[in-house]
Amino acid sequence: MIQSLLIANRGEIACRIIRTAKAMGVRTIAVYSDADAKALHVRQADEAVHIGASPARESYLVGDKIIAAAKATGAEAIHPGYGFLSENADFAQDVIDAGIVWVGPNPDSIRAMGLKDAAKERMIAVGVPVTPGYLGADQSPERLAAEAAAVGYPVLIKAVAGGGGKGMRRVDDPADFADALVSCQREAASSFGNTDVLIEKYILSPRHIEVQVFGDSHGTVVHLFERDCSLQRRHQKVIEEAPAPGMDAVTREAICAAAVKAAKAVDYVGAGTIEFIADASEGLRADRIWFMEMNTRLQVEHPVTEEITGVDLVEWQLRVAGGEALPKRQEDLAINGWAMEARLYAENPASGFLPSTGTLEHLRLPNFVRIETGVEEAGEVSPFYDPMIAKIIVHAEDRSAAIAALWDATGDVEVWPVRTNAGFLARICQDADFGAGTIDTGLIERRGDVLTVPPAPKPAHLRDAAAALAARPMLGVWDDAIGLRLNAAPRSEVRIVDDAGAVHVVADLMIDDGPPQDEVVSFFLGEGRSYRLDQPRGTAIGGTADGAILSPMPGRIIAVDVAAGDSVAKGQKLVTLEAMKMEHSLTAPFDGTVAELNVEVGGQTQEGVVLARLTRADAA
Template sequence: MFQKILIANRGEIACRVITTAARMGIKTVAIYSDADVRAKHVAMADEAVRIGPAAVAESYLQGQKIIEAALHTGAQAIHPGYGFLSENPDFVEAVEAAGLVFIGPPASAIRAMGLKDAAKALMAEAGVPVVPGYHGESQDPDFLAAEAGKIGYPVLIKARAGGGGKGMRLVEKPADFMDALAGARREGQASFGDPTCLIEKYITHPRHIEIQVFGDGHGNVIHLFERDCSLQRRHQKVIEEAPAPGMPAGVREAMGRAAVEAARAIGYTGAGTVEFIVDGSGPLREDGFWFMEMNTRLQVEHPVSEAITGLDFVELQLRVAAGEPLPVRQDDLTVDGWAFEARVYAEDVPKGFLPATGRLEHLHFPSASAFEAGPVRIDAGVRQGDEISPWYDPMIAKVIVHGPTRSAALNMLSSALEECRIVGSVTNVELLAALSRHGGFRRGEVDTGLIARDMAELMPASEPSFQVLALAALGGLNLLGAEEGSDPWDSLVGWRHWSAARQFVHLESGGRCIEAQVTSLGQGRFTVSVMGETVTLNMMGLGGPTVRVEVDGHQFNADIVCEADRVSVFVSGRSFSFGLADALSEVDEEQAAGDTITAPMPGLVRAVYGRPGASVTKGEALLVLEAMKMEHTLFAPRDGVVSEVLAAEGEQVTNGTLLLALEPQDE
């Protein structure tokens, strides 16, 4: 077994590998960019080596520097994690040429599965069913459009070197094909250095079910059952589960057999995942699944499979890479209970899942035992006080639960998500909690279109209740932090001798300024008048930001987190954030009238369509912004004339940067 390994990755997966390595007595070396100098994975490792500036291309993709770091520190092997260089066969060969061990499959297997078109041809030869489509070399747009017509709409355009939803476009009618192809090519080039695309038939009620496989250097290949990853937004996974709901034994056996044959066909070793698109229009059947692609690495969602098998997949990776045979055979494996994983991201759900940034001023997760068979597990690559930067994936953590049944595990997931408290960036936690309570999902009725189809139900527009506003007012005035002593004057916060203690605070929410009047009654009791309502609250501390609140004989818990210019309230599984407004401030009228286009998040200006003097109509595409390797189109908020274009293609911009200005059209 290795004595020291280097992890060629960052964030959550680096922390995950370090944890298992430490348990096995293996020393670890982390690498870091300038943006990650104080990152969690750097602090957890025994040693750490700076690899370059913040940009991925200048740091985490610098294979030769990573190999040199491994050699310099005496590491014997390199674990690639997922993403970055994990599926780069040239890097694998360079690692091995340097006398190091690559903890993953051979370069030949990665090459065989690295390009979707070639992989599908190989799988068809091996007898694995594949989705109908065009996987050839021709990239002439008119030819591809003609092929799409032959396949029949709707179709999916996919960058052949893609993954994680990047370089993928759903096209429902011929008129949209050319624009979608151009966007897929740009993302393929930006993310993978390859703009080549393939066209596939889109299954109208698709389920995304994948099979975990493992191979060793002794000819053994096994599967570790399936995961259902159908809950997706923008072709990216949101909640995964294992096993898949409604999976008959015969279909599980057929899919597992196909996955093992796929791995054997390319001489696979280590951890891998064979992904299938499955017809979810009715009961699952043995002739209703097709090969999509193989991920030749550990997957983000591997913890759910670990939970139901009781195995540590990173440990298996290390043992296989060290030359040991797999310690289990297919007949040894059984499914134990049910597991879910919810991916907590810094992203603005109402704004179309735009990635977000920010400093994590407050971070709290439910109690967890990281790698034991406990009911809740938290895999996180950040700590309180860390920054979510625009340079890398905006994942904050993965919340994993394991229960005896699907229903029990879903209840646990819902409870665990409601306990999450994150301040400093908008997140998708409320959406995840809503999904865990969604009636169709709870019944196992899931397909990849569920989120888009039921978004209004999952995230209904709602105003904060006056009780929430009252709690925010108390937090905004810092009336919850001081402990009362024996002196009766201690209870009179803001006291005036001619009346009861009374203060005012202005809360900012949704562009509105809301005035609240707070009167202290002493002994933790307050009356708050806001939005035409008056409520009396009795506050009973529980420690930290958590308070026990009594209103009209009803008690409940709430978390109130205060910052210099903002207060956040968490109650009943919902979160609300309020700016502490200057009562004299006014909303900028020009921006409110929709006269400007500003960057909704940090990113790279990929395309500028608007030109000074050009007339535009409401909804017309004006710019394309790329963030976290995904493209986001910005549209005209109203009819008008472009008066100024303040951004150029290739320019890196920050959140809120003014990009383009409009003026009214002449009558």
């Protein structure tokens, strides 16, 4: 049995691994960057080692530093978590060559499944059905465009080394193919160091179904049933559940058998996930489910599988890495109830899901469900890493009960001043199609503002906020006689403004004596709002009203599509910013001319910095 473990990761997955390791009596070692010096996973571990500067490429992605930390602390094994170096075959081999136990699959298995094109060719060879598309070595734009036309639009461009929604673009019109290809390859180069792509037929009613598999070094491979990850936004999973709604026994047997066959084809050892795409236009059917890829690591959504099977997958990982056989056989595994996981992100759905950074001055997460998190109150959401705050996991007797529990839990979230998607998640739980299980990967996009725009504040919340803001200092009755009525509290009309700039008038309000507040924050169904008294002010300029293009967050400039003096049209892309593992395109707010350009590719920027300034085409 492994006695000491270094976790080559951060945040909630590091905390998750530490919890199981400690329960097994395993000594834990954390690693951390400058930005994570005070992070929760650092304090939870028995020991911690600093490995570099805040950018991941200078710390968590530097394998030599992690191996050196393991040697310095006497760590017997390294667990990579997910992301970062978890699917890097060369790093896995370096760990093994250093005489350290690698808690993951063999490097050859990672390589076999690491490139999507090669993985699909292997699956075809063993009889696992794959999505129609192009997997060829000719990566010229002309050949890729021709193959996309042959497959038939819409198509999906996917980085062969991709994962986590990175390096993926849907294209509906041949005229958009070239730009989408360039953007996909650029993101793939940045995230994976490999620009090769494949082309797939885009399924118009797609369901994303994946199967948890587990193998040991004694030749046994089992599955732990399926998960449905169809609820996505920009190819990023939002809510996952297990089992999959609408999955009958025959289809489950077919897809799980295919997953085990795929794992055995690469002599798989450890935890892995076989991902399938299903055409759900006529429900889930065994003949309309195709292999997409394999993730040769633990998945973000692994807790839903744990909840329905009663298995601790991290414990299994550590036992199998230590040479033990799988604790259970296939016939010992069964589905119990229904589980769901919602990803709570530091982002603002009402502003195009822009990531939100800063100090978590107020953080309250529900205490009646399973929470996986790597942050705590007064901690920081850094611009350097994924903006996940927590995973909210529920387990219930059936799907409807699980949805109700998830609605309660997401609605109970309170976070400020960092913005979150909690209210967005709560509204998804109330969506009729989601409740009925008639979902696909396009549901969120089709709903649009119904899910992303917060509802109007409740009158009771407005009155409470106005009363607190308008409270009057406690003075003598003759010193403060405004609104005086004998034997009654003063009444007044109060104008307050929320953080979105909306003005609310609260009439005939009872004004109490007491200490007035400068700001009031209220929470309802996951949404946080702040209120202040509406003060007279002059005309505001800024944002894009005066042509200033401001950086919405700290990040790195990865593309500049215009030059000073260029004429631009409204909506034209000007600058592309990479922040928190995502690309954000900044566009022209009106027709005009680029009067000022203050950025160059590769440069860093901070929130609020003027990147460019435009003058209107119709300006005098």
